[in-house]
Amino acid sequence: MTDHLFHTSAPLRRAVRRLARRHRLPAETRARLVLCVTDLAHSAFQAGRPVTLRTAREANAGADSHVLAVTLHFDGAAGPRPPVNLPLPATAPTPDSVTWRLPVPPDKPIDGAGGRHLAPPDADGHWTEMRAVEEELRAAFARTDALIAEHRRLKHELAETNAGVLALYVQLEERDEQLRKAHGQILQELEDALRPQPLTIEGLELAAHYAPADPNAPTGGDHYDWFQLPDGTLHITVVDALGHGVRSTRSALNVTHAVRTLALEGHPLESILARTHEILMPQDPALMATVLMARLNPATGELQIANGSHPPALLLRADGAAGYLDVKGRGVGFPMPGSERVRQEEIRPGDLLVLYTDGLTESRRDPCEGERRLAEAARRHANRPLDEIPAAVVADMHTLVLHSDDTVALTVRRTALPGHRNETPATKNAPGRVKRL
Incomplete structure (x- = not known):
């Protein structure tokens, strides 16, 4: 030491x-x-x-x-x-x-x-000091040069890695886009399979539009069905099952299938809702769905409405007068299900009937405002071809969505039958048709 x-x-x-x-x-x-x-x-x-x-x-x-x-x-x-x-x-x-x-x-x-x-x-102590300082400077420079070289190498490797990651990201985006398209195509085919087939009924025009809450998941609890009864009357069912996704889709399909079976068996309209509840609840006790049913005779224009907790149908007359067809009732899965009465109306040539689910009128969380806006939108687009009206009305109603939900909009317009006393040149050549958008 x-x-x-x-x-x-x-x-x-x-x-x-x-x-x-x-x-x-x-x-x-x-x-x-x-x-x-x-x-x-x-x-x-x-x-x-x-x-x-x-x-x-x-x-x-x-x-x-x-x-x-x-x-x-x-x-x-x-x-x-x-x-x-x-x-x-x-x-x-x-x-x-x-x-x-x-x-x-x-x-x-x-x-x-x-x-x-x-x-x-040494012989010269000052020289020894200077020599030591030079060695230290050389060591510092060598260390600096080594760090600079390592930094350049790392930057080069990072650039190559970034280029590879970017190329991989582009490939993944392309693959993701392909998968999205394939997924969308499959879901579109599934949606087409779930919706009822187009109908051609003389004296009536029909069109429907479905807008899912999530465009990448078009299945949901909002569903509709239409078919002709043996006497030629058009039957329409609009269902809104609680929830989203495939489970709610299954619930809505069970309701529409039960309603179709009971209607074709000849059950009166006022009893179908309660009977549907009795059939389905033992199979699915958690099922809850609002249901609106409408029957329209294309020859006479007689309209019957039964409702179970569903938003009321909108009737827009040919002269521009609009009104909601309120009917009290409770839906499937609700206490004391069924429609309290069957409302009778007459649909004249040129009148427009709008059926829908609450996703159309409650997108801003205010049903009263939604009903007012729906009447204005229907009046604004009433003169368009019928197959364009549902999508146009939905677009107007969804300009500002505060509460996203599945939406069904369905329109029916009566045209004059050939030889009818109210027939006009405009309605004489209008073919009965239905087109789902």
């Missing part, structure tokens, strides 16, 4: 460099050690207090290497607290000293053990 007392920075730096040279410390480690020692000793020198540099060489137990312990001791007062960002972190700081423990080669120091001097003096 050797101790040396220093009063200024210059001899301290030279001593540290000679010490590092003697024990074969790498130039980069030597430079860091010189910076640490001189920085920490600076405040003591300014206060006129000396510092002691103490060195000791130790052998690691069980290891073929040695450790050089370099301690900077502050005489007469506590030393400064070593900063966290020292170029060479201290291993054992105390209130009055700082120690660095550095691994060194196991060989003996250059000038042998013992001796007064930290390193053998």
